[in-house]
Amino acid sequence: MKQSWKKTIKKGMCLLTAGAMLVSLSGCSSAANSGKGDVPVVTIWGNGGQEVREALQAIADSYNNSPEYNKKAKVEIQFVVSGTSEQSLPDRLAAAYKAGETDTDFDLIATDDSAIAGILAQTSQDFFETIDTSKIPNYQNLIFKKNIIGDTFIPYRGTSVYLAYNSEAVPEPPKTADELYQWIKDHPGRFSYNDPSTGNSGFSFTANTIYNQLPEEAATSSDEKWMTEHTKEWDNAFKLLADLHPYLYQTAGKVQYPMKNAGTLDLLSNKQIDMCPAFANMVLSQKSEGTLPDSIKLTQLKEPFLGGLAGFAIPKIAKDKEAALSVIDYYLSYEAQKQDWNTMFASPVVDASKLEGLEHADWLAETDFDTIRYFSIGTLQNKVRERWAEEIGSLAR
Template sequence: MKKKVSRKTWILSGLSVLSLAAAALTGCANSGQAEVSQDVPTVTIWGAGGQEVREALQTIADAHNADPKYNTKAKVEVQFVVSGTSEQSLEDRLVATYQAGETNTDFDLIALDDSAIAKIVSRTKEDFFDDIDTSKIPNYDNLVFKDNVVGTNFIPYRGTCVYLAYDSEVVSEPPKTADELYQWIEEHPGRFAYCDPSTGNSGFSFVANTIYNQLPQEAALSNDPKWETEHTEEWDNAFSLLEKLHPYLYQTAGKVQYPIKNQGVLDLLATKQIDMTPAFANMVLSQKNMETLPDNIKLTQLEEPFLGGLAGFMIPSIGSDKEACLSVIDYYLSYEAQAIDWNTMFASPVVDPSKLEGLEHEDWLAETDMSSMRYFSIGTIQTDISKRWTEEIGSLAR
């Protein structure tokens, strides 16, 4: 495994002291890392997504590197591709490395949402990611999401869910079902928006729910193309409904607008240009904590929940020290690391939340209970949904 100079430590202001590891992070992170022997293997975590995900991964990595129980087994470094930039995507980097025939790289651990994995496998090979021996991960026993649709080569480390975010000063009784939401949209023209689903999964969740509410429950957990090719009537009905709703959505300059990215709709909500939108819970909570979203923005979930998913670790076959990777995964599943993840980006824990200590805004954790998560993992069908939406619905706004 390659030895590299440590990246600059990321420490979020106000991070609670959770344990000896976190105390070392906030008080003497640099000296803690300096004590790590140069002979300790370096495990590079590669991730992709928003800046808040990057900061959370790095903050936990710093705490790991200051923990004497773990820093004698591995040193963690984080490489991250921030979404929305001109950088080559993590998927493309992995595929290019694979196609070049490289077998000993610093792609040691990959931290991705489960929905992104099928795209990588489709461009490499079925066994591109190694099976993970969970018997060598003691904190695996902490995990409450052991069953996942990816399989034995995927270990979840955080959860994510889309909720209905609304302005409680305007909406006293938010919709409870999808049908009630559709009715509310028509009764309140221009006060609802969802982002272009090809640019943000909060918008994708609205579109996907419109389709999958009409399909059997198991369809949301399958990438089998039959759910698309053998259920054309349900798909057609869903897109007809989206077309029907189109004129009632947020408008500017007399035209319906689909904001770009997940942040786009939250900006409209913060400035009272809309009253309601699907949004990722952690984004809403983080921005309320930073006071860029006001306290009157609340979250609720429908009886047919919006999509939820898991982000987790996978070990590519082209990486290096597998044993060191297992030790790093073990730390990220510790109660200490899970608490840091919540305090850094309000990521839904994948362990029993009652075991976590030193949490900020513990009441918000109860509001976003992962037990109600509707798990979506549909592989490349997601691409088909976004493409059809662009052709049939997005084109209406041009």
């Protein structure tokens, strides 16, 4: 990974009451999880897709097997898989906070930077601890020492949406957003994006139509002025999405918006479409497993799709704050960064040239993070999704 990546980062939810349910919803207390053997147990809570869970667990297992680190703590993973009926991680954190819990097993929260604002909205602006990086030796490895969240957040992997396409059908993919929109109209039924409320690749396509028309700083602000004072740009964007609607993938003569990020990739894999927005790590993982053919390639537009950082935050209600620092330290090691790539093709947040034993190392060039568009708009995400459901999703009913 090039050091220039960091220069390209653009400045850019019901609460439950306390009661008998609280232990299961907010995490076990320290009495139940005070430690095993002579070391404390550090519990990482994460959410997202199954591939994220597997990567977190793989690195946790390596930590627990490390003669150097397993003297400091034992790591356990608790994970809320997206799209299930489980209570969301932000709601669990909010339940614990509202009940006044101060000694929970929410030791480390592993989440995307874009999700932090939602957690703070349900708890408090000082819900997370300031992290003492002097106690994290491998912090020196980190390229992204500056991030939109600040000193309560330490990134451990990168992620971004790209344009995935079938190179057999599309030898020359679009290079700009306008070229993409024209390609969609010129090739009816061969493009799709998922319902934005079910996955962020579809959300990215939707958000790009809006934020391509706004000043650069809007992409990293949750200020509602970017909506209330820019109604023309929002109106133009949703008119464009409505204009594109008839040209999208159809079944039984009706436009269909797939569910989840995987939905559009399934269509691409089956050659029912030729192009869609997709997360780089999902495409590369499926190519590695053979579920996506080698003909599927990735490219980025001149106006890049959203990108961001996943990282760790330590809630003030955590029981093992000091021990949690050693866990962050391990996830920033070159060994862990290599393992994160090899497990889920997560983009490293350290100098990739120092990582040895990478699988498909050539794929790093295909997902060159010099093109990242750092995107974090907090609760405005909900406004985008709500308006899409009202004006665009309704067209498919």
